[in-house]
Amino acid sequence: MQLFYNSDINEATQQLTFSKEESRHIVRVLRKKERDILHITNGKGFLFSAEISIASDKKCIATIVNTETKSKPWNYYLHIAIAPTKNNDRLEWFLEKATEIGIDEITPIICQNSERRVVKLERLEKIVQSAMKQSLKFTLPKLNEPIKFNDFINQNSDETMCIAHCEEGEKKLLKDTVKPSEKTIILIGPEGDFSSEEIKRSLEKKLQPISLGESRLRTETAGLVAVQTISLINQ
Amino acid sequence: MQLFYNSDINEATQQLTFSKEESRHIVRVLRKKERDILHITNGKGFLFSAEISIASDKKCIATIVNTETKSKPWNYYLHIAIAPTKNNDRLEWFLEKATEIGIDEITPIICQNSERRVVKLERLEKIVQSAMKQSLKFTLPKLNEPIKFNDFINQNSDETMCIAHCEEGEKKLLKDTVKPSEKTIILIGPEGDFSSEEIKRSLEKKLQPISLGESRLRTETAGLVAVQTISLINQ
Numbered sequence: 343m344q345l346f347y348n349s350d351i352n353e354a355t356q357q358l359t360f361s362k363e364e365s366r367h368i369v370r371v372l373r374k375k376e377r378d379i380l381h382i383t384n385g386k387g388f389l390f391s392a393e394i395s396i397a398s399d400k401k402c403i404a405t406i407v408n409t410e411t412k413s414k415p416w417n418y419y420l421h422i423a424i425a426p427t428k429n430n431d432r433l434e435w436f437l438e439k440a441t442e443i444g445i446d447e448i449t450p451i452i453c454q455n456s457e458r459r460v461v462k463l464e465r466l467e468k469i470v471q472s473a474m475k476q477s478l479k480f481t482l483p484k485l486n487e488p489i490k491f492n493d494f495i496n497q498n499s500d501e502t503m504c505i506a507h508c509e510e511g512e513k514k515l516l517k518d519t520v521k522p523s524e525k526t527i528i529l530i531g532p533e534g535d536f537s538s539e540e541i542k543r544s545l546e547k548k549l550q551p552i553s554l555g556e557s558r559l560r561t562e563t564a565g566l567v568a569v570q571t572i573s574l575i576n577q
Numbered sequence: 578m579q580l581f582y583n584s585d586i587n588e589a590t591q592q593l594t595f596s597k598e599e600s601r602h603i604v605r606v607l608r609k610k611e612r613d614i615l616h617i618t619n620g621k622g623f624l625f626s627a628e629i630s631i632a633s634d635k636k637c638i639a640t641i642v643n644t645e646t647k648s649k650p651w652n653y654y655l656h657i658a659i660a661p662t663k664n665n666d667r668l669e670w671f672l673e674k675a676t677e678i679g680i681d682e683i684t685p686i687i688c689q690n691s692e693r694r695v696v697k698l699e700r701l702e703k704i705v706q707s708a709m710k711q712s713l714k715f716t717l718p719k720l721n722e723p724i725k726f727n728d729f730i731n732q733n734s735d736e737t738m739c740i741a742h743c744e745e746g747e748k749k750l751l752k753d754t755v756k757p758s759e760k761t762i763i764l765i766g767p768e769g770d771f772s773s774e775e776i777k778r779s780l781e782k783k784l785q786p787i788s789l790g791e792s793r794l795r796t797e798t799a800g801l802v803a804v805q806t807i808s809l810i811n812q
Contacts, residue, residue, distance in 0.1 A: 415791035435670065442798050443790075477793045515812055555678075555812055556650035558712045563677050570805040577750055577790055 344372065345475040346382040347482070351390060351406070358382065358392055358404045365402035368394075380404055385474065385482025387412055412480035416444030418576040419525040421501070423449040423494055424565045425532035428457040434469050436562040440569045441473035441483055450488040455534030461488045491529075491540050495547045498527055504552040505529040505544045506564055507536045513553040516571050526572060528552070530565045579607065580710040581617040582717070586625060586641070593617065593627055593639045600637035603629075615639055620709065620717025622647055647715035651679030653811040654760040656736070658684040658729055659800045660767035663692040669704050671797040675804045676708035676718055684721040686729050690769030696723045726764075726775050730782045733762055739787040740764040740779045741799055742771045748788040751806045761807060763787070765800045 351358055360368060368374045376397045382390045389412050392404035422445060427433045437448065448470075450461045467485055474482050495503070502524055504516060508531075520526050529536075529549070536544070545551070554567045586593060595603060603609045611632045617625045624647050627639035657680060662668045672683065683705075685696045702720055709717050730738070737759055739751060743766075755761050764771075764784070771779070780786070789802045 439798050439801070442792060442794050443802065444792055476795070479792075517809055517812060555808060557677060557679055557714075557808075559677050560711070563674050566674070566801070567678065567805055567808075570802055571809060573790060573792075573802075574752055574806060574809055577752060 343381055343478060345478055346380060347385060347471050347475055348382050349384055349482075351382065351384050352386075353388070353409055355390070356406055357395075358390075358406060360402040360404070362400055366399045368402050369397050369399035374402075379407070383412070383474075383480040385471070385480070387414065387481050389480055414444070414479065414481040416573060416576065418444075418523055418572055419446050420444070420569065420572045421447035421449065421527040422530060422565055422568060423451045423527060424530040425453045425456050425561060426450050426458040426461050426488070427561050428533055430458070432560065432562040433461075434466065436565045437466055437469050437485075438473040439566050441470050441479070442477045443566075443569050443573050445483050445569055447484040447486065449486040449494065451491050451494050451529065452488055453491045453532050454537040454540060456532045457534075463487065491536070492543065494529075495544055495549060499547070501525040501527050503527045503529070503547075503549045505536065505541070505549045506552050506554055506568060507531060507541050507544075508558075509535070509538065509541055511551060513551045516552045516554055516568060517575060519550055519552050520572060520575055522576050528568045528572075530561060530568065533561060578616055578713060580713055581615060582620060582706050582710055583617050584619055584717075586617065586619050588623070588644055590625070591641055592630075593641060595637040595639070597635055601634045603637050604632050604634035609637075614642070618647075618710075618715040620706070620715070622649065622716050624715050649679070649714065649716040651808060651811065653679075653758055653807055654681050655679070655804065655807045656682035656684065656762045657765060657800055657803060658686045658762060659765040660688045660691050660796060661685050661693040661696050661723070662796050663768055665693070667795065667797040668696075669701065671800045672701055672704050672720075673708040674801050676705050676714070677712045678801075678804050678808050680718050680804055682719045682721065684729065685723040686726050686764065687723055688726045688767050689772040689775060691767045692769075698722065726771070727778065730764075730779055730784060734782070736760045736762050738762045738764070738782075738784045740771065740776070740784045741787050741789055741803060742766060742776050742779075743793075744770070744773065744776055746786060748786045751787045751789055751803060752810060754785055754787050755807060755810055757811050763803045763807075765796060765803065768796060
């Protein structure tokens with residue numbers, strides 16, 4: 343199944359007009375004709391089937407003929423706050439893989455040791471969207487604006503918050519820290535790790551220091567290992 | 578710590594001559610001088626400390642002053658047989674991440690639905706080596722020559738062999754199939770999945786069909802999810 347994404351449609355939508363770019367793709371590349379059925383999600387747990395009424399490569403129009411609700415295939419709520427990697431590809435890679443496995447919310451956090459402090463959300467949005475479509479999911483992970491480390495730990499406090507830092511000290515394994523179906527936030531630091539000051543603050547804020555295991559992992563690998571650990575705990 | 582890799586040195590080695598390329602890197606880029614100490618692994622569980630005796634950017638020579646054995650940080654033996662991805666980056670990405678997390682052996686398997694049937698092992702070797710160095714490991718995963726699916730399942734039979742195919746049918750979750758510290762081989766198929774014929778053969782050969790969970794995963798993501806699942810089972 344080829345899945346399209348359109349955030350604007352909802353249960354009340356009857357007709358759908360595709361953008362020029364999408365119309366071209368549908369008619370020219372996919373060679374869809376009138377009466378063909380397209381599958382579209384709004385990323386909010388809905389799958390819409392729409393019949394093409396006008397197969398124009400500039401302005402393709404389709405009429406919604408069926409609406410299904412689709413619950414997400416993962417049974418947990420996971421929010422990863424991750425420092426953008428120096429090399430942007432690595433963050434993008436993390437977003438793609440995390441979306442495939444199952445994640446609800448991602449926040450880029452700017453830390454003292456962050457070498458990259460600017461993030462192009464628009465590009466990241468596109469990566470998350472295509473990963474959702476490619477893995478046939480109907481719930482789009484929420485991608486938040488970048489935020490400074492301190493602001494982030496100050497404003498999130500109700501969920502279980504874990505910090506995966508590399509400094510010495512008492513740490514439990516992530517898999518022994520989080521309970522199934524527990525709403526969880528996990529902080530992943532930049533290449534140079536969280537600063538001692540940030541780690542100190544996180545402890546004052548009662549974040550749980552966790553370990554992802556014996557191996558030394560890159561930022562984006564640590565992020566993915568965290569996602570897969572939560573996924574397994576809930577399997 | 579900056580780690581170098583040289584497969585030729587062993588406990589008997591006393592002096593070490595770096596290649597022109599490495600010598601240049603050591604002397605020009607890292608600005609190492611005589612009497613500086615370099616750290617080298619042979620990828621066989623050894624860490625050698627060597628003192629630079631001649632800091633020439635064409636032919637750097639170092640004398641081994643200390644030898645340590647380093648056991649691998651993972652306590653399992655995992656062999657992943659994975660179909661090369663159509664886009665080579667994705668296989669390379671899998672190799673890098675699997676090496677970071679912990680893997681012992683990787684075999685590219687050529688399947689009926691494989692779109693890519695040629696693999697450049699030399700390039701893959703370099704990726705595994707740099708991931709080992711970057712994650713400060715001292716055991717280099719074994720990268721085998723590509724082999725046809727049928728030949729592979731015929732020649733490996735003593736270990737627990739699992740196949741992660743996407744066809745309907747009775748499958749246990751990988752995490753419920755493998756026991757801790759059990760020597761395991763896991764087969765990961767190409768973009769088009771294993772063929773029905775291959776799946777049938779694997780069952781005749783008593784391979785265990787396994788599921789990696791509810792999500793639809795790309796080949797390289799499935800491979801990494803398998804590695805991380807085994808890693809967690811053994812944590």
